[in-house]
Amino acid sequence: MSTLAYRLDVSPATATDRDRRAVRIWLYAVAAILVALVLVGGATRLTESGLSITEWKPIHGVIPPLSAAEWQEEFDLYKRIPQYREMNQGMTLSGFKAIYWWEWSHRLLARGVGFVFALPLAVFWLSGRLEPFLKPRLVGLLCLGGFQGAVGWWMVASGLVHRTEVSQYRLATHLTIACLIFTATLWIARGLVSRPASSAAPKGLRRLGVAVVALALFQIYLGGLVAGLRAGYIYNTWPLMEGALIPHGLLAMEPLWRNFFENYLTVQFAHRCGAYLLFTATFVQAIVTWRKAPGTRFSHGALLLFLLVCGQAAIGITTLLLVVPIDWALLHQAGGLAVLATAVVHARGLAGSYLEKTVVEPT
Incomplete structure (x- = not known):
């Protein structure tokens, strides 16, 4: 028994490379729509829509x-929920239309990204242009997208x-799953980029790259809790909170765990600490990578x-000091997605391409 190692991108190279390029472009398009979806979702939250x-x-x-008549019917349904009675009593129909269009646009984009993903997936699959290792990954993404739709309604139902x-719990969950889908989409797409054999980085750098991606996702989750509680509208000073680096009242709630999800001070403080941690991690990553792989695409990334x-830190501080104007808040959210996307692309580059993997077969 012997083994034979060969690259996955062997003949017929031209057709296979063309198919992989088409799949990459499709996944990049899906990722772009996901960015738009998250930003419109942020605007929907900021406008209370x-x-x-x-x-x-x-x-x-x-x-x-x-x-x-249909507009009046929708407006009458809205009048039944607590938000209208306690926050928007006396709202006009034109005012209702303004918030309706934000939410409708968000839901339309969510349906659109499902269509843009599912239809090409079926075409690629039925035409035999998907390699076997891609199929379970893409089906998993499709299922996660369907689950996200249900989570979105679960989130909305909490406020009716x-x-x-x-609920801030559900909003943060909904946002994080969206970013997980975005991360996985980019990871798969970047894995289809042809690179020279043995181009993966040392194992330590690869683990560090994945850890930074996880930190970026966790920071987005913390940001979702801040948004859900509207905690960015208070404690609008930096670097101090309540006149101190570690403010009094961080753990004032009982039981203890509630502070990390319901205490406005603690939630904003945790988001700040997450930012400091991400800053430190990316700084260490940059130093270590330059020492181990100077002048390479790894160190540049x-x-x-x-x-x-x-x-992103500068945008976040500015957003806080200005008491969260909608333009700066959306810029901060876009910056978070840019950081996440760059972290994913960098980590995927450190890990190497799917196409560099070898397959071992008996002869």
């Missing part, structure tokens, strides 16, 4: 109200009966990521 559509209609909901806004984190 997320509860304007009180029913889940996955198919019929594509069509907005088309007549005065007893609350005037959605690590430096770029660190600089992006610096820029």
Whole structure:
């Protein structure tokens, strides 16, 4: 028994490379729509528009109200929930339309990304243009996207009966799953980039790259909790909070765990600490990578990521000091996605390409 190692991108090279390139372009398009979806979702949250559509209609909901009677029917449904009674009593129909269109656009983009993913997936699959190792990965993404739709309605439902806004627990979960889908989409796409054999980085750098991606995702989760509690509208000083580096009252709630999800001070403090941790991790990564792989794409990527984190930190501080104006808040959210995307691309480059893997077969 002997073994034969060969690269996955052997003949017929031309057709296979062309198929991989088509799949990459498709996945990049999906990732771009996901960015738009997350940003529109952020605008929906900032404008308090997320509860304007009180029913889940996955198919019929594509069509907005088309007549005065239909608009009035939607408005009457909105008037039944606590947000209208406690926050928007006396709102006009034109005011309702303004918040309705944000939520409708968000849901339309969510349906759109599902369509843009599922239809090409079926075409690639049925035409035999997907390699076997890609199929379970892509099906997993499709299932995660369907699950995300259900989580989105689960989030909205939390604000329709007893609350005037959605649960911060559910909002942070919804945002994080969206970013997980974004991460996985980019990871798969970048894995299809042809690179020279043995181009993966040392194992230590690869682990560090994945750890930074995990930190970026965790920081986004913490940001989701801040957004859900609207905790960015208070404690608008930096670097001090309540006049101290470690403010009093961080653990004032009982039981202890509630502070990390419901205590406005603790949640914002945790988000700040997450930013400091991510800053430190990317700085260490840049230094270590330059020492182990100077002048390579690895070291350049690590430096770029660190600089992006610096820029994102500056945007975050500015957003806080200005008390979260919508333009700066959306810029901060876009910056978070840029940091995450760069971290994923860098980590995927450190790990090497799917195409560099070898297959061992008996002869």
